[in-house]
Amino acid sequence: VTRIACCQLAPRVGDLDGNRGLALAAVRAAVTAGAEVVVLPELVTSGYVFSSAAEAAALAVPADGPLLAGWSEAGAGAVVVGGFCELGEDGRVFNSAAVVDGSGVRAVYRKTHLWDREKLFFTPGEHLPPVVDTAVGRVGVAICYDLEFPELTRSLALAGADLVAVPTNWPLGPRPEGERPPEVVIAMAAARVNRVAFACCDRSGTERGQRWTEGSAVVDADGWVVAGPVAGTGTLLADVDLRRAREKALTDLAHCLDDRRPRLYAPVTAEPAGNHRGNL
């Protein structure tokens, strides 16, 4: 089994130094607790609720700078996946996530589905997220709203992900009494239909009036929540057998990926509508 940690933190918008320290301390503590994969929230370096594109740009850091190198060092060989406000080579700003291990930054993913006002602050990514071969298995990435696009989570399964790490900032919304956050239900379904584990790391507290869900959850490849939520600031630990994600056969005659009908989906995916035919 692999020990996975989700560090549900409360970064402060604009406080790069303070947030850097929060993340490093959380990663070190998780590793001390035996974590082999540590997931941090979305935009944990900068905070989330920007008042302007200029504010976001002022908080953006390059992927090859000391900040992510610090995650690698603090991880002491563990895989660390966290969100950061990325300054691109050309001055553009991205809502990104990095996959880091003892060898340094393994991959950077620039969020392709920007939520709401993120569209005012960030350039959308132009590539689906990577799947990185690590010491504990193949780790894919998605960021927050990305989860709501099954096309993306399916793509990670097709690319061989055993675990999808999801740095997120889930705004608290209404839900019926006794129900899980809707984002967790969506992660459960994505896990189940793809037979891939998910580790969603939410953040805690309230930022500029935006309250967060505090809904961090680890979901196994059967689609069941094995850990979470955690109230407030804290670290969720879960031991998950990631090898289960390699078992895509559901029965001798059913397989969650091979039973797809890509030839039927293709026209629908390429065009927004109008390719549906009934038999009559």
Added chain:
Amino acid sequence: VTRIACCQLAPRVGDLDGNRGLALAAVRAAVTAGAEVVVLPELVTSGYVFSSAAEAAALAVPADGPLLAGWSEAGAGAVVVGGFCELGEDGRVFNSAAVVDGSGVRAVYRKTHLWDREKLFFTPGEHLPPVVDTAVGRVGVAICYDLEFPELTRSLALAGADLVAVPTNWPLGPRPEGERPPEVVIAMAAARVNRVAFACCDRSGTERGQRWTEGSAVVDADGWVVAGPVAGTGTLLADVDLRRAREKALTDLAHCLDDRRPRLYAPVTAEPAGNHRGNL
């Protein structure tokens, strides 16, 4: 609002006449209770657990025969969606669902994702399911295992479905104490990410040793279960505002369908793997 009924029945394998009567009585009772949409289980005409392809073929009926005409008549103007063992023009046998209203059979869908031993008995359909414009809104169809392919449920949303009717036979499987059937979790997620309502009609009892989940559920376009399950044989009634499914905007700057990135998905959908690129 629209009143939706899911008639969780216990057809007997091989008993075409008896099953015909069960379905007609259930449709009539649902309509008397005010139902404007009536959903019946998968293969409600024939039963499900066939011992051979010959047995399935012997129970297959054509879409233009008296059986579906009977559903139309019993529906008295309501929309009836149910599963039947279909005899194609060419002698092939399909696991199909029909959408019927007062004017007769509006569409037939032949299941495209055959589960397990269904592959031994049925020819897979070659078209994604239809969306039918009815008196109560646009009704799409999926059958059982189809739900586990988000490509299909997304296609129904893109084709404008307000409600997806899901005739199903869910084999009972293990699940943690207190959890919903996994298929219901998948329907909730599909409803939420597409903002489409779902009405899943399961069956009851045990057939040739196969116990059914009895998990019928109606899910609204926010992804919440508004009715279900029902124990044993019985009819679930739910009043759902299907117009909510036309509200695809999540905020002024977010939209569950327009925020898709089809240009990024296309290569992944067309090919099974190998089109993923990270930024590093």
